[in-house]
Amino acid sequence: EDQVTQSPEALRLQEGESSSLNCSYTVSGLRGLFWYRQDPGKGPEFLFTLYSAGEEKEKERLKATLTKKESFLHITAPKPEDSATYLCAVQGGGADGLTFGKGTHLIIQP
Amino acid sequence: NAGVMQNPRHLVRRRGQEARLRCSPMKGHSHVYWYRQLPEEGLKFMVYLQKENIIDESGMPKERFSAEFPKEGPSILRIQQVVRGDSAAYFCASSLMNTDTQYFGPGTRLTVL
Helix, strand or coil: CCEEEEECCEEEEECCCCEEEEEEEECCCEEEEEEEEECCCCCCEEEEEECCCCCEEEECCEEEEECCCEEEEEECCCCHHHCEEEEEEEEECCCCCCEECCCEEEEEEC | CCCCEEECCEEEECCCCCEEEEEECCCCCCEEEEEEECCCCCEEEEEEEECCEEEECCCCCCCCEEEECCCCCCEEEEECCCCHHHCEEEEEEEECCCCCCCEECCCEEEEEC
């Protein structure tokens, strides 16, 4: 059974204070690892897809990296508008649906 | 460039009634997935459909829940005889291919009184 664990559950940062969110996973034959952002009352918004260990992707202040056991979402010099819940999900070799972690609730204080 | 559309956005039902949730995938997408998000829990996969076919329903409760994606029109998630435990946010996602990124709709928030 595919499993995803995200840490920390919640993180409060000052504006401009860089940090990283962790996603540990176990999966049978990784087809893809996905990062989404979810704002209160809304659906998950796609951020990145990573397919193999060593892969990195960047978008504005966010950078996602992947190893064989975990992924990191690095946030550099965050702004208050980066406040959201960040979700990590995997799709295993035998699965059609995604397996999600419970998310990291990120708050950026001005 | 319309994204995934879901309606209604909010639905209130009394115990024992039926709930119908609709999902229109992104233009050009023929793969549809339904997920449920219970309070304080992560998103859970329910079912994967293509036009006129249920491909994988391994996450669907065995009773009262059904899904369809007809040749014409939106995908429908149907919950019969709702109970309070069905109260949750239900999200639909679509993709171009089964191996591609899934894009999510805004969700339907079901409240069972």
